[in-house]
Amino acid sequence: xxxxVESGGGLVQPGRSLRLSCAASGFTFDDYAxxxxxxxxxxxxxxxxxxxxxxxxxxxxxxxxxxFTISRDNAKNSLYLQMNSLRAEDTALYYCAKDSGQWLHTPxxxxxxxxxxxxxx
Amino acid sequence: xxxxxxxxxxxxxxxxxxxxxxCKSSQSVLYSSNNKNYLAWYQQKPGQPPKLxxxxxxxxxxxxxxRFSGSGSGTDFTLTISSLQAxxxxxxYCQQYYSTPEAxxxxxxxxxx
Numbered sequence: 001x002x003x004x005v006e007s008g009g010g011l012v013q014p015g016r017s018l019r020l021s022c023a024a025s026g027f028t029f030d031d032y033a034x035x036x037x038x039x040x041x042x043x044x045x046x047x048x049x050x051x052x053x054x055x056x057x058x059x060x061x062x063x064x065x066x067x068f069t070i071s072r073d074n075a076k077n078s079l080y081l082q083m084n085s086l087r088a089e090d091t092a093l094y095y096c097a098k099d100s101g102q103w104l105h106t107p108x109x110x111x112x113x114x115x116x117x118x119x120x121x
Numbered sequence: 122x123x124x125x126x127x128x129x130x131x132x133x134x135x136x137x138x139x140x141x142x143x144c145k146s147s148q149s150v151l152y153s154s155n156n157k158n159y160l161a162w163y164q165q166k167p168g169q170p171p172k173l174x175x176x177x178x179x180x181x182x183x184x185x186x187x188r189f190s191g192s193g194s195g196t197d198f199t200l201t202i203s204s205l206q207a208x209x210x211x212x213x214y215c216q217q218y219y220s221t222p223e224a225x226x227x228x229x230x231x232x233x234x
Binding site for chain 1: 161216218221222226227228
């Protein structure tokens with residue numbers, strides 16, 4: 001059974017940093033691209049970032065480019081999101097999502113339950 | 122960047138009736154080399170993560186009931202629920218995965234009338 005478990009969320013002050021993690025199991029992690037998708041309270045889905053199976057292809061939403069960094073450790077079956085210079089508008093539930101292919105540009109077939117990030121003073 | 126729009130924002134349909142949701146992309150998501158539309162539909166029920174329903178615009182994900190169907194090509198797409206069931210109450214999102222950012226539409230909320 002595919003499982004994606006996010007962690008690392010919490011309350012953080014504006015301008016500070018936070019690192020999210022996603023622990024994957026139930027599939028061969030290094031065969032698939034992975035993504036972060038966020039959802040602000042009561043709002044829709046926003047794609048944040050994606051990374052190919054070998055970290056060779058990475059993409060970011062304009063809203064986080066230069067502030068967030070996605071990475072993965074295939075030996076640890078883990079996906080990460082380093083979030084710097086956090087803003088109030090980054091407040092959201094952050095989902096880890098598994099791509100159905102090795103590279104970006106295929107649909108997301110499994111999602112975690114999300115970890116909540118709240119940016120507030 | 123490709124921008125996704127959906128209509129309507131919400132709709133209420135009687136049990137057993139048809140629900141139709143439209144999705145439009147600002148640029149074509151049809152890749153000519155493989156003739157595939159890079160368009161997916163997701164269902165999100167309250168308190169749950171999204172669930173993949175349809176990909177390549179019209180291919181149902183394994184386990185998805187056949188009352189759900191997708192159609193369209195290029196820039197205009199439709200998700201149809203042929204006979205609405207109580208468990209279909211949710212928000213439905215389209216998404217293009219043709220290019221990054223792999224944008225979602227704003228969502229359409231489906232309720233029972």
